[in-house]
Amino acid sequence: MAYGLLLFVVAAGLSLAFGTAGVLNLSHGTLYAIGAYTGAELSDGTWAGLLLGLATGTAVAGTAGILLAVLTTPLVRRGHLAQALLTFGLALIGGNLLIEYFGSDAIPVRIPEALDQSVTLLGHRYPAYRLGFIVMALLLAAFGTWVLTRTRAGAAVRAAADDSQMLATTGRSPGAVHTGVLAAAGALAGAAGVLGAPIIGPGPDTGDTVLMLSLVVVVLGGLRSLWATLFAAIAVGEVQSLGVSLAADWAPYLLFAAMALVLTIRAHRSAVPAAAGHDADAASATDPVARLLRRLGPAREPRADSAQRQQTPKRAESSGQPDPATGSRRTAQVAGLRSKSLPRPVRQVAPGLVLLVALIPLPVLLSPYALSLVGYALALGLLAVSVTVLTGYAGLPTLGQAAPFAVGAYTTALLAGAGWTVGPVQVLASATAAALFALVTAPAVIRARGTTVLMITLAIGELTVVAAGELKSVTGGTEGLIDFPPTQALWGGEPLIDESPAYNYSLVVAACAIALTLFFLRSPAGKLLIGTREAEARMRASGHPVARYLLLAYIGAGALAGIGGSMLTTVQAYISPADVGFEIAAFALLAAVIGGTHSVLGAMFGAGLIVFIRDWLSASWPGHGPFLLGVLFVVTVYLLPRGLAGLRPPIQNRWFRALRGTA
Amino acid sequence: MLELTGLSAGYGGGTVLHELDLTVPTGTVHAVVGHNGAGKTTLVHAVAGLLRPSGGSVRVNGRDVSGRAAHQVARAGIGLVPQGRRVFASLTVGEHLRLSYRPPRPDKGDGGRAARRERIWTPDKVLELLPRLGERRGHRGTDLSGGEQQMLALARALLGSPRVLLLDEPTEGLAPVVVRQIRELIATLALEGISVLLVSPSPTLAVQCADTVTVLTSGRVTERLDGGPLRADPGALHAALELAPTTAAADRPLGSATNTAPVRAGSGSSEESQRA
Secondary structure, rough: HHHHHHHHHHHHHHHHHHHHHHOOOHHHHHHHHHHHHHHHHHHHHHHHHHHHHHHHHHHHHHHHHEEEEEEHHHHHHHHHHHHHHHHHHHHHHHHHHHHHHOOOOOOOOOOOHHOOOEEEEEEHHHHHHHHHHHHHHHHHHHHHHHHHOOOOHHHHHHHHHHHHHHHHHOOOOHHHHHHHHHHHHHHHHHHHHHHHOOOOOOOHHHHHHHHHHHHHHHHHHHHOHHHHHHHHHHHHHHHHHHHHHHHHHHHHHHHHHHHHHHHHHHHHHOOOOHHHOOOHHHEEEEEEEEHHHHHHHHHHHHOOOHHHHHHHHHHHHOOOOOOHHHHHHHHHHHHHHHHHHHHHHHHHHHHHHHHHHHHHHHHHHHHHHHHHHHHHHHHHHHHHHHHHHHHHOOOOOOOOHHHHHHHHHHHHHHHHHHHOHHHHHHHHHHHHHHHHHHHHHHHHHHHOHHHHHHHHHHHHHHHHHHHHHOOHHHHHHHOOEEOOOOOOOOOOOOEEHHHHHOOOOHHHHHHHHHHHHHHHHHHHHHHHHHHHHHHHHHHHHHHHHHHHHHHHHHHHHHHHHHHHHHHHHHOOOOHHHHHOHHHHHHHHHHHHHOOOOOOOHHHHHHHHHHHHHHHHHHOOOOOOOOHHHHHHHHHHHHHOOHHHOOOOOOOOHHHHHHHHHHO | OOOEEEEEEEEOOEEEEEEEEEEEEEOOEEEEEOOOOOHHHHHHHHHHOOOOOOOEEEOOOOOOOOOOOHHHHHOOOEEEOOOOOOOOOOOOOHHHHHHHHHOOOOOOOOOOOOHHHHOOOEEEEEEEEHHHHHHOOOOOOHHHHHHHHHHHHHHHHHHOOOOOOEEOOOOOOHHHHHHEEEEHHHHHHHOOEEEEEEOOOOOOHHHHHHOEEEOOOOOOOEEEHHHHHHHHHHHHHHHHHHHHHOOOOOOOOOOOOOOOOOOOHHHHHHHHHHHO
């Protein structure tokens, strides 16, 4: 019970920050950890120590919340993804600093003696501290609800969530509300940290554990009311503590399964993606759709001529241009533009070829260790590309692509263990297995939109990792799989034991996979995905089976991630749950964002950069890998709003400028 | 009293509103009419601080508020009733009223403090004007009908006791009965000493309640008409509007700018590609 209520206090802050300030705060667990460490440092077993700890921890975490508000203010218009990346980066930095300062051992916490005993209540004995905590948490829930629903400040907070511009026109500063909410959320986390330190003690994993659990609570409870959050928190707490005592290994599995279930049911109930937000709709207005339809016109012709002819007048009506002459003239123009930009395919392929040419001679230039890192980066790159396909093209931001990645990796390892060591067989089998996995999980994912997707995919990823750790007979548990025969590049080929041939093999596989991906994304299929992302309702209304497109994209991305997983196994000759965990998923998402979310090659570069920083640069500054990565996250969010793709000479813009010149 | 001098504004790189001059004396109604895309809403947003003007100044009773954030502009005495109402979905009518009520700080050296006090809009006074809202106190903003939402949006703006009220298409999508009610309300508000800037594509509403009518074409003032003569013969305004070309039309009247009309970046590319 106390465990659940502790989760409630933390999750309430998370839900407040997300629901009203719109910040998906992945550093919330770190704020808790700050509170917990402060409490552990200052509480010396006296009441004064506890109170001092409470005051200091709350103040410090509240200040951190204000800092967070300052940092996220410039990102308000950039959506949840940028904020999630920023806060994840901050969490990495903060976690690293905390470990550096307090050491990597869990710190024992001393509480006042009066509370350090048991109380008999209704024939049972309870620890007094936990009882006290329960009372405090309930008071907090009541107080929080009162503030939100009964006071002007609470009304302002809710109004800011509805329409912050209109709140400003009533003379209240939305910025002040934003800051206030994040400060309050931080203070809540800090207070929970100080008081909860005896329950979830301060240690290196505290931040992550607390964040994961409170994310689950927020997802289960929804953002509607604090009481729903309270019930969800208690449920999660009970599952955790009962689960641990009944079936220790399966407790986390139960939790994430419940979360996936709830999300799936909820997504199905509201088939219309209300969460996608009308702001985005309003921003994209009608123009991109009209432009898109125009471009799609020729592409759709060969498919169903008669159906198209029937649709044409309808489309003309809806776009408000009944003049057939304009239409045909426009088509002619489009055709003209096409012929004018004939060298465009060449220009598009060029960067990929340059990259490929640059990668080929690496075995001669680099040390075996560096080479294996590049091979690893290629595998992670494929994962990042699959994230790009989903996030950038299909509009489904995902934190769960590590799951099909894992399926592919384990498939290859198991196949090799069973004697199937031929490369293409392994790759195809891994891709198929991952695609099947995607097919099975798709119903949970493709109905949802926006941040809900992040959370559902997070649950899927976590479930997969947990399953990989639990199914010891198949996956070797947390130890992982090792000692399977190495892959052969082709039938009857030499086993790829050395780094150099293994690298060449993975380069070929990656090049093929990426060529295939690019082919699909640049075909009309890719355009249909973009249309779905930009204006789903319009795509539906013009007769496109949107759900089927998304399903195919999800399965395709799954297969791609599976191929990446297969490469990972080949390159590392080892696979364990740590290789496919949440961190990897977050890195893949970051790589996709560094790449600009629309750029396949950018995602590869992003993956390379991440591996370079994590494994290469951090070798020269040991113990600071997470710190450097955190800095990379933060820098990316601020300096590269459109990723690396924003840096290269914009082909699109040149195209448009040429157009304007002729106008 | 609202004074706009040389006000320019736009989105991205493009300019929508070109050096607009406009004055709304205290207690009068000034209507701005124009076709879609003429820059009416851009004008309202630039005045309200929701869009940062790229040039020129906005003055309320002599005080320059241009370039300030929206909440500062609101505190300086500009109230906004936005296009599409935009009432808060999760707040009840009562909460709207409580949240929006903001008695103005008394100006120092303001001799007529007693007179000012009478112009403070309290929730009671607003409910007296808009009794329908009183019956709907417990309903959420989005549960109201279109007309009631419009009243709520008006109440929200009034509770800040504004000296200038911006009305962006206040009769959009409303039944004739409600339109008449709103017209009467506008007249009442002007009598209460508020300067009203009314923006509407409908010349009828402008003719019925405005003291001055400005015709906006492609972000520029193309005509300025007096309300009195218009009420007797609205033909002049209709003529002005019918002559006024939309941004996309190629045939421009003599005397208007000869270079291509600057349009929004988003729609620009598609339109220009058509022309090409």
